[in-house]
Amino acid sequence: MGRQSSKSMRRIALRAGFVLTLAVAGALAFVKFEYGGGTLYPDIGSDNPQGLTKLEKLIQLDYPPGNVAVAPNGHVYFNYHPIARAGRFSAATMFEWADGKITPFPSMESQRDFQGSFGMTIDHQNRIWLIEPASLDFQHTRLWAFDLTTRERVAYFEFPGKEAQFAQDLRVTADGKYILLAHTGILRFTAPKLIVYSVEDHSFRTALAEHPCTLPENWLMQTPFGVYRMGYGLVNVAAGLDGIEISPDQKWVYLAGMTNSHLCRAPLSAVVDKTLAPSDVARKVEVLGPKPMSDGITVDTAGHVILTDVEHGGLMAFDPETKDIKTLVRSRDVIWADGVAAGPSGSLYFTDSALSAYMGQFAGPPPRDRLLARQPYFIYRLKP
Structure with a gap:
């Protein structure tokens, strides 16, 4: 039995x-x-040999840079990309470059307080804002601001719970009253949204959610190493609302999802209006035209929207008036054109985070030897 x-x-x-x-x-x-399906995205740009003659490797680094911001005095602020987790090997992860010299910002002592910032931006009040999303296994998403002159911290906020968990980029209105946050979601599993944070009363709300302009589309992103997939080929890398920018005249908020094929915009007045529901704002969104698979976004001195072209290692410029888009530069040396910022002289600065060269199958921290194998890393400047 x-x-x-x-x-x-x-x-x-x-x-x-x-x-x-x-x-x-x-x-x-x-x-x-x-x-894990999808279609290869068509190349909407072209080679630009003249652009290559204006491109320079401005800052050489030991670890991959993430985002970049440029002050009116020409000082460049940047960080090591948080996915690289360079803080395991470097005493500092946030920096200022001035007159050819790199120093930790705002100080070496403050570096231990940072957990990994993604987006950064400089406002009209001479403050630099940083966002550290909770998606990197941190308890709360954190928002910081430092005065560029005194180097003192002037603002700090922790979002409760998992609110703004995937907030990766940010912009500040000219009056300094509102912070706009691009919440990407995670791949195509969770929906992206645009969040508005009030500096005055620390309240926040979702201004736009699950709109076609913010959602990732089913494209196959190409890199120098082939189609970019994760989970050992099961999942394509797809990201929704990743880049946001405010037009110089403060009329528009530009919306650029990484694997979304179109650049869009919404009226800034509607985005910051607390009386409007996300559905009300959605009805005011305008599709401008096609764009590359992009990561960073800025606006140049002529009002053109500048987008990084992730697949082709460069920058493209979109004219909101004519709806034309053109390639400014593309380089085979650039693996992943990440953050971009406009400088006071008309130059454009962008980082090569080389993300696809070392990012693990489940976005875990890459081993040091994989990071060292790609040294050196660069921040580029495209002269006007």
Whole structure:
């Protein structure tokens, strides 16, 4: 009787294991079908040899840079990309470049307080704002501001719970009253949204959510290493609302999802209006025209929207008036054109985070030897 019972239990266990294997295989097949398909994105740009003559490797670094901001006096502020987790190997992760010299910003002592900033921007009040999303396994998303002259911290806010968990980029209205946050979501699993934070009363709200202009589309992003996938090929890298910018006249908020094929805009007055629901703002969104698979965004002195071209290692300029887009520069040396900022002289600065060269299959911290293999890393300047 005991022997029969043991055989019966083994048969049950084998059947359960078989059923579990089928279930896992079915789940993986569903994920691959739902999130691993897609189409190669057409190249909407072109080579620009003249642009290459104006491109210089301005700042050389030991670890990959993430974002960049340029002050009116020409000082350049940048960070190490948080996905690289360079803080494991470097005493500082946030820097200022001035007159050819790099120094930790705002100080070496403050570096231990940072957990990994993504977006950064300089406002009209001479403050630099940083956003540190909770998506990197941190408890709360944190918002910082430092005065560029005194180097003192002038603002700080922690979002409660998992609010603004995937906030990766930010811009400040000219009056300094509102911070706009681009919340990307995670791949195509969670929806992106545009968040507005009030500096005066620390309240925040969703201004736009699940609009076609903010959602990732089902494109296959190409890199120098092939199509960019994660989860050992099961999931394509797809990101929604990743880049935002405010027009110089403060009339528009430009919206640029990384794997979204179109540049869009919404009236700034509607975005910051607390009486409007996200659906009301959605009805005011305007599709401007096609754009590259992009990461960073800025506006140049002529009012053109500048977008990084991730797939082709460069920059493209979109004219909001004519709806024309053109390639400013593309370089085979650039692996991942990431953050971009306009300088006071008309120059454009952008980082090569080389993200696809070291990012793990599950976005875990890359080993040091993988980071060292790609040294040196660069911040580029495109002269006007």
